[in-house]
Amino acid sequence: MLLVLGTLLVTGAxxxxxxxxxxxxxxxxVDRSVELLDTMTAAPVRPxxxxxxxxxxxxxxxxxQERALAVGRRLTGAGSAERLRRRLDLAGNPRDWNxxxxxxxxxxxxxxxxxxxxxxxxxxxxxxxxxVLLVGGGLVxxxxxxxxxxxxxxxxxxxxxxxxxxxxxxxxxISVESGLGFDAACQQVSRHTEGPLSAEFSRMLxxxxxxxxxxxxxxxxxxxxxxxxxxxxxTAMVQADAFGIPTAQVLRVQANEMRVRRRQRAEEKAQQVPxxxxxxxxxxxxxCLFIAVLGPAAITLMDNF
Numbered sequence: 001m002l003l004v005l006g007t008l009l010v011t012g013a014x015x016x017x018x019x020x021x022x023x024x025x026x027x028x029x030v031d032r033s034v035e036l037l038d039t040m041t042a043a044p045v046r047p048x049x050x051x052x053x054x055x056x057x058x059x060x061x062x063x064x065q066e067r068a069l070a071v072g073r074r075l076t077g078a079g080s081a082e083r084l085r086r087r088l089d090l091a092g093n094p095r096d097w098n099x100x101x102x103x104x105x106x107x108x109x110x111x112x113x114x115x116x117x118x119x120x121x122x123x124x125x126x127x128x129x130x131x132v133l134l135v136g137g138g139l140v141x142x143x144x145x146x147x148x149x150x151x152x153x154x155x156x157x158x159x160x161x162x163x164x165x166x167x168x169x170x171x172x173x174i175s176v177e178s179g180l181g182f183d184a185a186c187q188q189v190s191r192h193t194e195g196p197l198s199a200e201f202s203r204m205l206x207x208x209x210x211x212x213x214x215x216x217x218x219x220x221x222x223x224x225x226x227x228x229x230x231x232x233x234x235t236a237m238v239q240a241d242a243f244g245i246p247t248a249q250v251l252r253v254q255a256n257e258m259r260v261r262r263r264q265r266a267e268e269k270a271q272q273v274p275x276x277x278x279x280x281x282x283x284x285x286x287x288c289l290f291i292a293v294l295g296p297a298a299i300t301l302m303d304n305f
Contacts, residue, residue: 065104068111072103087147089224090154092196105146113142154226157196161227162265164197166258169233173251182237182247183208200224214241229258 084099117138121131168189175185183205190202200221207217215238222234233254240250 064108065101068104068107069100072107075107076103084150087150087154090157090226091150092153092157092199094153102146102150106143109142109145110139111142113138113145158226160195161197161200161225162229163262164193164195165227165229165233166255166262168193168197168201169251169255169258173248173255176248176251183214229261233258 080103081099084102088094088097088099088102114135117135120126121134124130126134171189171192172182172185175188176182180188186201186205190198190205204217204221207220208214212220218234218238222231225231236250236254237247239245240247
């Protein structure tokens with residue numbers, strides 16, 4: 001009990017010290033004196049009409065998020081923003097998510113799960129070891145939970161990109177061979193398909209419309225993904241654009257290669273099934289089978305002897 005309460009007090013003290021340090025870095029001694037004199041001499045300001053009608057998110061959550069962001073920047077360091085932006089690009093840039101919000105959510109999640117773990121330790125009357133494990137586990141899990149979410153989102157998006165790319169290249173090939181240009185064919189893909197690949201083609205077209213070259217837009221598309229097939233496709237299209245190779249011919253070759261690679265991946269996964277099924281077979285299926293087959297014989301032997 002004393003350890004849990006001490007942990008809560010130390011955590012609160014550290015948060016207060018970090019907030020105080022952030023404030024002291026932005027103000028000077030003379031400014032504090034001037035603010036103090038203004039506070040003592042100024043008349044109380046009445047709230048303006050409608051000022052208290054702001055949403056709860058603006059009155060409470062926004063200042064809390066700013067303080068958590070200040071603490072998180074000190075904990076994660078200066079180079080974490082670029083790494084978080086890279087993870088957000090791989091995850092597809094979820095709605096209303098940016099690097100600053102991820103950092104603040106990490107701090108608030110750590111504090112929230114720390115408090116939840118402390119409360120559970122008090123309610124369950126755990127010992128010293130159990131309380132430390134529960135409180136420390138909640139703190140670590142709350143801090144790294146946004147990273148786990150981004151990793152899972154990036155993994156699912158990568159798998160979906162790899163699965164949808166051959167069909168998209170087939171549609172590009174048919175569109176270009178029917179007389180459309182490459183940009184118009186990409187617009188057909190973004191318009192008639194759904195998923196992350198359609199969003200990436202749409203973003204590439206918007207970048208080209210605002211003045212970026214096709215090569216730069218294609219390379220940016222490859223940088224936002226972590227799929228080797230996408231990089232291969234982008235490299236082939238950039239080389240075709242640079243050397244004047246017919247786009248339809250390059251797309252036809254890329255479509256054939258993508259279908260071959262998809263078939264090879266399916267065969268590889270099929271060959272992995274016997275190895276993966278060994279562990280559930282040994283530890284779960286065979287014991288149940290032995291109980292169902294040998295159980296009645298074991299009962300009969302016990303009754304006879």
